[in-house]
Amino acid sequence: MKQQISNKLAAQLEHLTRAQLNDLTKRALQLRLRTGDRSASLDVWVQRVIQKDQRVLARAEKVLKGTLTAILLNEVMVQTEQGVLLARPGNHSVIVGDHVQIGQIADQWMIVEVEPRRTKLSRPDVGNGGERLIVANVDYVVIVVSVVSPPLHPRLIDRYLIAIQNGGAKPVICVNKVDLLTDEAELDVLIPYREGGVPVIACSALEDRGIGELRELLAGQTVVFVGHSGVGKSSLANAFSAELGLKTGLVSAGYGRGTHTTTVSSLHQLSDGTVLIDTPGIRSFGLWSTTVDEVGAAFPEIQGLECRFRDCSHTTEPGCGILAAVADGRMSQERYETMMRLRAEVA
Numbered sequence: 001m002k003q004q005i006s007n008k009l010a011a012q013l014e015h016l017t018r019a020q021l022n023d024l025t026k027r028a029l030q031l032r033l034r035t036g037d038r039s040a041s042l043d044v045w046v047q048r049v050i051q052k053d054q055r056v057l058a059r060a061e062k063v064l065k066g067t068l069t070a071i072l073l074n075e076v077m078v079q080t081e082q083g084v085l086l087a088r089p090g091n092h093s094v095i096v097g098d099h100v101q102i103g104q105i106a107d108q109w110m111i112v113e114v115e116p117r118r119t120k121l122s123r124p125d126v127g128n129g130g131e132r133l134i135v136a137n138v139d140y141v142v143i144v145v146s147v148v149s150p151p152l153h154p155r156l157i158d159r160y161l162i163a164i165q166n167g168g169a170k171p172v173i174c175v176n177k178v179d180l181l182t183d184e185a186e187l188d189v190l191i192p193y194r195e196g197g198v199p200v201i202a203c204s205a206l207e208d209r210g211i212g213e214l215r216e217l218l219a220g221q222t223v224v225f226v227g228h229s230g231v232g233k234s235s236l237a238n239a240f241s242a243e244l245g246l247k248t249g250l251v252s253a254g255y256g257r258g259t260h261t262t263t264v265s266s267l268h269q270l271s272d273g274t275v276l277i278d279t280p281g282i283r284s285f286g287l288w289s290t291t292v293d294e295v296g297a298a299f300p301e302i303q304g305l306e307c308r309f310r311d312c313s314h315t316t317e318p319g320c321g322i323l324a325a326v327a328d329g330r331m332s333q334e335r336y337e338t339m340m341r342l343r344a345e346v347a
């Protein structure tokens, strides 16, 4: 079947952005796959998805706007004027930072609309030949690197800068842990970035250095902290605002690597209007080109398990062999979470 809708339907859907249209098409293909019905054209499936959204909207007793603050296993958290609510994503693909509308049906909130993304940050998803969203609607991406422990890895900065450039946000480089620095010349590798127009801010979350400068630059903006595990993203966020109290972790002595303390992205609205998003550290940029299948191969307990759907995300699908293995103990909850985290990281 064609993977594109007809010109006629495209004309009717002219009011949608390209991203919204892509999303709609993707959902239509998913719905078709799930039903196993191959007779109808993609146009028909797209129209069914639209009708489904309209039905949900029509049944909703109440609709609220909000910002997606975290993604849980089966639900998402949405900050609304009524506080934080749990909602089901349905088959909308959403990410932290998304502006959404949620509708209440009986006691359940459902996402009914995802607003067009102003900016986005995504990593290449080599496995799918596409991209994997990290966060949406941020003004600034703060690339956090550290010195000494973990050591400075400037190459990661380049990859992030390309991704930021593609997604429309502005970059900032934050060198954390400068309290550990014995030789200031170590920071010379960052001079070209500053000369290229990227703000480079030397910080110590521990000694409260550079935080004021960072705060001044980012006041009132929506900001995401990204970088390797253990560089101090959560510590910086905490230094930014005492109200946060995010968990921070250790850096293993032997390898100078972080211990993946933060496992999910979370969005926090500060009282001064700044919005901060903390993200889990990426393991190494080598993983950037690893595929989801390669992660799966690292988990012997799931070999030979089968899922009903070929593109199963192992989160909510019926007939998922992995969820069944978790349910009956063949795979531990902890290993499952590790696998899902790695999948999210590499994809």
Ligand SMILES: Nc1nc2c(ncn2[C@@H]2O[C@H](COP(=O)(O)OP(=O)(O)OP(=O)(O)O)[C@@H](O)[C@H]2O)c(=O)[nH]1
Pocket: 176, 177, 178, 179, 180, 203, 204, 205, 206, 207, 228, 229, 230, 231, 232, 233, 234, 235, 236, 247, 248, 249, 250, 251, 258, 259, 260, 261, 262, 263, 279, 280, 281, 282
């Ligand atoms: N010396 C020094 N240590 C710091 C500084 N900032 C953070 N740390 C320490 O570095 C370790 C890792 O900090 P986290 O904030 O958990 O790092 P993270 O980037 O959030 O790590 P993940 O959540 O695993 O991605 C903790 O032990 C912090 O106390 C700093 O400015 N100087």
Ligand SMILES: [Mg+2]
Pocket: 233, 234, 235, 247, 248, 261, 262, 278, 279, 280, 281
């Ligand atoms: Mg963290």
Ligand SMILES: [Zn+2]
Pocket: 307, 308, 312, 313, 314, 315, 317, 319, 320, 321, 322, 323
């Ligand atoms: Zn599955």
